[in-house]
Amino acid sequence: MQGTxxxxxxxxxxxxxxxxxxxxxxxxGHGIALRALLWALHELDISMNNLALVSGIGCSGRTAAYVxxxxxxxxxxxxxxxxTGLKLARPDLEVVVITGDGDCLAIGGNHLxxxxxxxxxxxxxxxxxxxxxxxxxxxxxxxxxDRFTTTTPLGNHEPVFDACxxxxxxxxSLVGREITLQTPSLKDLFKTALxxxxxxxxxxxxxxxxxxxxxxxxGNSTEMILKQKSGIRPESYGNAVExxxxxGDWKTGILTRVERPEYGDSYRQHIATKQRAVKTVTK
Amino acid sequence: MNSPLQSTVVAExxxxxxxxxxxxxxxxxxxxxxxxxxMISKVIALLCQQHRLQVKQSEVHGMAKRGGxxxxxxxxxxxxxxxxxxxxxxDVVLALExxxxxxxxxxxxxxxxxxIVDTQxxxxxxxxxxxxxxxxxxxxxxxxxxxxxxLPGILALDASGAATELGNxxxxxxxxxxxxxxxxxxxAEGWQELIAGAVPAxxxxxxxxxxxxxxxxxxxxxxEAPRLDKSPPxxxxxxxxRSVHLEITDAWCKGCxxxxxxxxxxxxxxxxxxxxxxxxxxxxxxxxxxxxxxxxFAIRLHxxxxxxx
Numbered sequence: 001m002q003g004t005x006x007x008x009x010x011x012x013x014x015x016x017x018x019x020x021x022x023x024x025x026x027x028x029g030h031g032i033a034l035r036a037l038l039w040a041l042h043e044l045d046i047s048m049n050n051l052a053l054v055s056g057i058g059c060s061g062r063t064a065a066y067v068x069x070x071x072x073x074x075x076x077x078x079x080x081x082x083x084t085g086l087k088l089a090r091p092d093l094e095v096v097v098i099t100g101d102g103d104c105l106a107i108g109g110n111h112l113x114x115x116x117x118x119x120x121x122x123x124x125x126x127x128x129x130x131x132x133x134x135x136x137x138x139x140x141x142x143x144x145x146d147r148f149t150t151t152t153p154l155g156n157h158e159p160v161f162d163a164c165x166x167x168x169x170x171x172x173s174l175v176g177r178e179i180t181l182q183t184p185s186l187k188d189l190f191k192t193a194l195x196x197x198x199x200x201x202x203x204x205x206x207x208x209x210x211x212x213x214x215x216x217x218x219g220n221s222t223e224m225i226l227k228q229k230s231g232i233r234p235e236s237y238g239n240a241v242e243x244x245x246x247x248g249d250w251k252t253g254i255l256t257r258v259e260r261p262e263y264g265d266s267y268r269q270h271i272a273t274k275q276r277a278v279k280t281v282t283k
Numbered sequence: 284m285n286s287p288l289q290s291t292v293v294a295e296x297x298x299x300x301x302x303x304x305x306x307x308x309x310x311x312x313x314x315x316x317x318x319x320x321x322m323i324s325k326v327i328a329l330l331c332q333q334h335r336l337q338v339k340q341s342e343v344h345g346m347a348k349r350g351g352x353x354x355x356x357x358x359x360x361x362x363x364x365x366x367x368x369x370x371x372x373x374d375v376v377l378a379l380e381x382x383x384x385x386x387x388x389x390x391x392x393x394x395x396x397x398x399i400v401d402t403q404x405x406x407x408x409x410x411x412x413x414x415x416x417x418x419x420x421x422x423x424x425x426x427x428x429x430x431x432x433x434l435p436g437i438l439a440l441d442a443s444g445a446a447t448e449l450g451n452x453x454x455x456x457x458x459x460x461x462x463x464x465x466x467x468x469x470x471a472e473g474w475q476e477l478i479a480g481a482v483p484a485x486x487x488x489x490x491x492x493x494x495x496x497x498x499x500x501x502x503x504x505x506x507e508a509p510r511l512d513k514s515p516p517x518x519x520x521x522x523x524x525r526s527v528h529l530e531i532t533d534a535w536c537k538g539c540x541x542x543x544x545x546x547x548x549x550x551x552x553x554x555x556x557x558x559x560x561x562x563x564x565x566x567x568x569x570x571x572x573x574x575x576x577x578x579x580f581a582i583r584l585h586x587x588x589x590x591x592x
Contacts, residue, residue, distance in 0.1 A: 010583060012583070015580065021534060021536075021537065022579065024578065024579075025537075026537035026578075026579075027537075027540070027578060031578025032575070035575065035580065184575070209539075220539075220540060221539045221541055222539075226545070
């Protein structure tokens with residue numbers, strides 16, 4: 001038995017308890033995802049002084065503000081850009097980006113692909129609730145087909161973005177997806193992502209009860225959370241059965257894991273070589 | 284033609300159906316789905332037909348996929364009217380699982396009946412409803428020796444273990460059939476022939492050995508602690524002294540109902556202020572489902588022993 005099992009993990013040790021109760025709606029899955037993230041940090045024994053949480057705008061962005069650590073609450077869609085700068089300036093920090101589906105894929109889509117391409121050692125947590133919750137419930141790139149939002153009153157007709165496929169294609173070295181209902185699995189995925197050297201991208205399937213669930217008649221928060229389980233296709237099941245699930249199901253688990261040079265290291269190495277070359281020339 | 288072993292006793296039975304010239308012999312085969320209950324009753328029925336006896340058989344089947352209860356009534360004699368055996372009138376209860384055997388024991392004729400049982404235990408999921416650490420499972424705790432005080436003639440054998448040693452645990456029903464063949468006086472060759480026809484061709488040899496083993500054991504029960512007479516291990520689990528306590532931060536709870544709906548023990552409710560409350564602290568098993576799924580961090584579980592890794 002390890003010394004850091006769950007029973008000695010009290011999430012309140014990691015929170016700015018004076019700000020509580022938090023602003024999120026009753027039954028919002030973002031809280032569960034935040035618990036899993038802090039639980040993973042606790043089990044990995046990462047000090048809050050060595051952690052930097054960077055978040056954008058939106059419900060997901062607000063979660064970082066409740067953690068008692070170094071936090072940056074930056075412009076909409078740009079947490080990855082700020083985090084890239086932070087990590088290059090302070091490679092000693094453990095940088096974690098908390099972002100949402102609209103923040104990361106629509107407004108910050110450009111930053112996401114370039115962060116994946118560079119493969120800088122940080123963790124990007126994308127809380128996917130299929131909607132822009134805080135700004136009033138507009139359609140997001142991950143909104144499922146035929147769902148109603150304030151900007152799609154006749155149902156969404158756009159194809160759905162698969163964020164994990166995008167991150168894999170753009171070059172992220174660790175990509176995973178998990179639902180909030182399976183909190184211990186989500187914690188384990190976060191642990192893998194945090195320990196991975198390189199850019200890790202974790203998509204958390206969360207729920208938006210008040211804005212999205214109510215408009216689409218998806219039931220209360222419990223029903224929405226329990227339903228997550230029927231919409232996934234865990235990677236660990238393998239290909240034992242050829243077509244075990246519906247084609248539209250989300251794959252969960254660790255989806256991509258490749259070894260690629262980490263950008264921070266190679267960048268510093270490159271600069272050092274160049275500076276040496278310049279010095280020898282000037283001598 | 285061979286007459287059944289206990290035909291003299293059977294004829295004296297008071298509850299025989301009116302008009303039955305020779306009362307039927309009743310064999311009740313019980314077990315868990317997939318063990319071969321139907322195969323046993325099929326072999327008995329075919330054997331009786333070969334001996335020109337009338338046979339009626341009725342069964343509950345289809346539970347194989349679910350590990351559910353399967354039973355089969357076999358009645359044979361010169362003339363049989365009803366296909367089902369009344370309680371207390373079975374001449375043989377053949378059980379392929381220990382607790383199933385005990386459950387159907389009330390069907391056995393208390394004076395003259397023979398109880399043949401496999402001592403293997405298959406604990407069903409509903410016996411584990413008590414999820415508290417240290418909770419007793421709902422599986423029958425009686426041992427072979429306790430039953431033997433009531434039924435001295437009990438034939439309790441570890442048929443599954445014997446069949447596993449022979450190389451195929453599925454042959455356990457044939458081991459029991461071998462034991463049963465001593466209770467019904469049909470010649471052994473007839474049994475063998477029918478079993479060979481009822482099992483897949485590649486398992487004929489193993490079933491022949493299994494039948495002989497069961498028959499040999501029933502005819503000459505070993506006197507001292509034989510391999511086949513094994514008392515079932517007690518199904519109880521190690522008792523853990525653990526106290527759990529839920530700490531609820533009322534001010535943080537938003538009454539989203541997730542913990543109330545996902546609690547496996549249903550021991551949480553929302554009170555009049557839409558704040559979660561524990562109704563029965565004794566029912567809480569400390570599974571932490573509520574703590575993990577609370578989006579508002581309002582629940583903290585304190586447990587006196589650490590979680591196993």
